[in-house]
Amino acid sequence: MRRSLATFCAVALATLCAIAMPAGAPLAEPVRIDPVAAGWNAAALDALIDYVARQKSTGLVIIQDDKLIAEKLWPPAADARGFRAAFVHGTAADGATLEDVASQQKSFVAILAGIAVDKGLLDVSRPVTSYIGAGWSKATPQQEAAIAVRNLMEMNSGLKEDLSFDAAPDTKFFYNTPAYAVMKAVLEAAANLPLAEITQAWLARPAGMNDTAWRKRPALMADVGNPTGLVTTPGDIARMGQVVLNGGVTDVGVRVISKAQLDALFVRTKTNPSYGRLWWLNGGAETVGAGANARRRPGPLVAAAPADMVAAMGALDRRLFVVPSRKLVVVRTGQAAVDRDFDEQLWRLLVRAMPGS
Numbered sequence: 001m002r003r004s005l006a007t008f009c010a011v012a013l014a015t016l017c018a019i020a021m022p023a024g025a026p027l028a029e030p031v032r033i034d035p036v037a038a039g040w041n042a043a044a045l046d047a048l049i050d051y052v053a054r055q056k057s058t059g060l061v062i063i064q065d066d067k068l069i070a071e072k073l074w075p076p077a078a079d080a081r082g083f084r085a086a087f088v089h090g091t092a093a094d095g096a097t098l099e100d101v102a103s104q105q106k107s108f109v110a111i112l113a114g115i116a117v118d119k120g121l122l123d124v125s126r127p128v129t130s131y132i133g134a135g136w137s138k139a140t141p142q143q144e145a146a147i148a149v150r151n152l153m154e155m156n157s158g159l160k161e162d163l164s165f166d167a168a169p170d171t172k173f174f175y176n177t178p179a180y181a182v183m184k185a186v187l188e189a190a191a192n193l194p195l196a197e198i199t200q201a202w203l204a205r206p207a208g209m210n211d212t213a214w215r216k217r218p219a220l221m222a223d224v225g226n227p228t229g230l231v232t233t234p235g236d237i238a239r240m241g242q243v244v245l246n247g248g249v250t251d252v253g254v255r256v257i258s259k260a261q262l263d264a265l266f267v268r269t270k271t272n273p274s275y276g277r278l279w280w281l282n283g284g285a286e287t288v289g290a291g292a293n294a295r296r297r298p299g300p301l302v303a304a305a306p307a308d309m310v311a312a313m314g315a316l317d318r319r320l321f322v323v324p325s326r327k328l329v330v331v332r333t334g335q336a337a338v339d340r341d342f343d344e345q346l347w348r349l350l351v352r353a354m355p356g357s
Helices: 005-015 042-054 081-087 104-118 141-145 149-154 177-191 195-207 219-224 234-245 259-264 342-353
Strands: 057-064 067-073 088-091 097-100 213-216 228-232 286-288 296-298 310-314 318-323 328-334
Touching: 042 057, 042 067, 042 342, 057 097, 057 234, 067 234, 081 088, 081 097, 081 219, 097 328, 104 149, 104 177, 104 195, 104 228, 104 234, 104 259, 104 310, 104 318, 149 177, 177 195, 195 213, 195 234, 234 310, 234 318, 234 328, 328 342
Parallel strands: none
Antiparallel strands: 057 067, 057 328, 088 097, 097 228, 213 228, 286 296, 310 318, 318 328
């Protein structure tokens, strides 16, 4: 008997905080090295770190070729009451702020979906209704039945934020967080396990992401249509970045997702060349952003960044950048940056600091 979306959400919310986080996998930490010995420009790197610090950041991690180039942690500002109330869940053992990283969670869920495909539990080309039953949206039964799981991941389901019908699937990019949130129920139905257990068993423990867990969001975040936040640290985000950089393999040599399923997440969609499956992609000819009124604009996601960069991006400028051509992982956490063109400024400074610049 199929359970409704509401039932799955209720199960998830009841278990997310009740499941104790098991001990993680042994970590193969990146080698700490003098950046100059790795070819980095010391003055330019200092300028980059100073810039990020001034942008209300709580964390910065830069890893290149398995070498830790920079790792900086800053506490949230004393006057950041709203940020603390909405996003902060304490402090990790290493002093990092435990943050709900907003929409960065989408890219984590994409990895879980790929793992589910590898396990033979999920087929993203099948209708969403085949996993969680009919009635999960406000579309007609016929319209709803046409929406495949991948449409939720590609942000082209054709639904509005209230899950009512707007357009046929595959015809319009709309960054729809409530529609994405249905993916959590789909994963739970496919695996017949709570999302918290899936996350720990399939990704967090193998990758050594010991400070990552799902948490129920506070009431002031209730209107986003996605009631659970992924709480994590810059170090854990970087470990997931290393999995992506390594083609699906953790730093200790454990494969968590096949290369084929990982690559499938980074195929450009026809509705937005700068978006794959819950991952942002650089180097496209045009970009449709995440805002409710985002318009299609010519050019890549971040002009200053390498074309092969892929990104997990969340509100308040939470960033995970992975650049295969540079063997590079960059993480930034914190409050919203002061500069509206933060990504461009960050990458201009990164390019000046990196070897070969």
